[in-house]
Amino acid sequence: MKRFGVLAVAGLMALAPAACGSGADAGGGSSDAKIAFLMPDIASTRYELFDAPLFTAKMKELCGGCTVLYQNAAADPAKQQQQANSMLAQGVKAIVIDPVDSAAAASIVQAAQGQGVPVIAYDRPIPAKKADYYISFDNEKIGRMIAQSLVDDLKATKATGGILQVNGSPTDAAAGLIKKGIHSAVDPSGYKLLAEFDTPGWAPPKAQEWVGGQITRFPNQIAGVVAANDGTGGAAIAAFKAAGTKTVPPVTGNDAELAALQRVVSGDQYNTISKPIKIVADAAATVAHEFAQGNKPAGKTTLFDTPSELFTPTVVTRENIAEILKQPGFAVKIADVCTAEYKAACTELGLS
Numbered sequence: 001m002k003r004f005g006v007l008a009v010a011g012l013m014a015l016a017p018a019a020c021g022s023g024a025d026a027g028g029g030s031s032d033a034k035i036a037f038l039m040p041d042i043a044s045t046r047y048e049l050f051d052a053p054l055f056t057a058k059m060k061e062l063c064g065g066c067t068v069l070y071q072n073a074a075a076d077p078a079k080q081q082q083q084a085n086s087m088l089a090q091g092v093k094a095i096v097i098d099p100v101d102s103a104a105a106a107s108i109v110q111a112a113q114g115q116g117v118p119v120i121a122y123d124r125p126i127p128a129k130k131a132d133y134y135i136s137f138d139n140e141k142i143g144r145m146i147a148q149s150l151v152d153d154l155k156a157t158k159a160t161g162g163i164l165q166v167n168g169s170p171t172d173a174a175a176g177l178i179k180k181g182i183h184s185a186v187d188p189s190g191y192k193l194l195a196e197f198d199t200p201g202w203a204p205p206k207a208q209e210w211v212g213g214q215i216t217r218f219p220n221q222i223a224g225v226v227a228a229n230d231g232t233g234g235a236a237i238a239a240f241k242a243a244g245t246k247t248v249p250p251v252t253g254n255d256a257e258l259a260a261l262q263r264v265v266s267g268d269q270y271n272t273i274s275k276p277i278k279i280v281a282d283a284a285a286t287v288a289h290e291f292a293q294g295n296k297p298a299g300k301t302t303l304f305d306t307p308s309e310l311f312t313p314t315v316v317t318r319e320n321i322a323e324i325l326k327q328p329g330f331a332v333k334i335a336d337v338c339t340a341e342y343k344a345a346c347t348e349l350g351l352s
Contacts (some may be wrong), residue, residue: 016287032065033292036087036095041075046215050277058285078103084108093292096284099122102173118291122284124174127304134308135284137275139174143181146252147226149271149315154224165196166207168228178228192215194218208273215243225251230260237268261337265345274324308309325327
């Protein structure tokens with residue numbers, strides 16, 4: 001399952017089509033192939049600010065004459081279907097897709113493979129129709145990690161009460177894996193699961209509305225909130241602040257977006273997950289390039305009967321955020337996090 005960067009959304013939309021070097025034309029061979037890069041939404045800032053430019057940069061490195069055709073579906077599965085059809089009509093040699101709706105994307109896989117075009121599922125799997133490859137961070141492990149981190153903190157602080165669980169979109173198979181991972185940590189924790197919610201389209205306003213209702217339903221009983229990403233985590237925190245509760249309980253997140261990192265620094269958000277997007281973007285570009293050359297890359301593992309490569313992320317809390325932000329190449333800069341509002345908290349954590 002969202003971050004900060006200098007590229008504006010409008011500027012990145014100009015990447016469709018975006019040439020990975022001059023002289024790319026019809027895409028008839030591997031040296032001038034067209035590669036489709038289809039992302040799901042703009043609610044998560046990561047796709048426009050990181051995934052698209054990083055994937056494009058890696059493709060340029062691998063294949064100077066290749067062209068990346070980038071489109072964002074803005075959370076509309078029908079629009080993503082239309083975009084995929086357009087890519088096929090333009091003669092792409094591979095489609096890299098992060099599906100809006102994992103079930104609906106099966107028809108995209110079928111249409112592409114029917115034309116001999118391989119499909120790489122990116123970030124979110126497509127269980128109903130076997131893609132040619134799947135690249136992601138280990139989403140089930142992400143859910144387990146954020147939830148276990150929260151449970152460990154609740155036990156260390158001897159917190160009482162129960163847990164709210166804010167899941168991702170019910171149409172996103174990756175959200176289902178995160179949900180499964182969360183349950184694997186929460187269910188045996190000894191803390192009661194008060195209620196859980198599948199957030200339509202990962203929409204923060206929907207998550208905030210639901211959490212607000214649970215605050216009324218379970219007054220003074222919510223010990224913590226496991227939220228599946230930074231957007232829903234930020235929404236949960238906003239709900240507690242809007243309700244005027246005395247304190248905001250620890251809330252999880254996932255994606256290490258700028259706003260989430262600032263909330264971790266300030267203590268508003270308990271944790272998030274660092275998933276260096278360059279890792280998956282580079283891997284996806286490498287696999288797409290292999291397919292465009294007519295090769296069939298082998299997976300490191302298998303998920304949903306699909307050759308896969310799954311990377312392990314890192315939980316970020318106030319305890320290790322300085323170490324994470326100081327890692328070479330980390331996408332978010334300390335200066336971006338430690339603005340005037342967060343300067344004192346950053347100094348406290350050794351961030352300067």
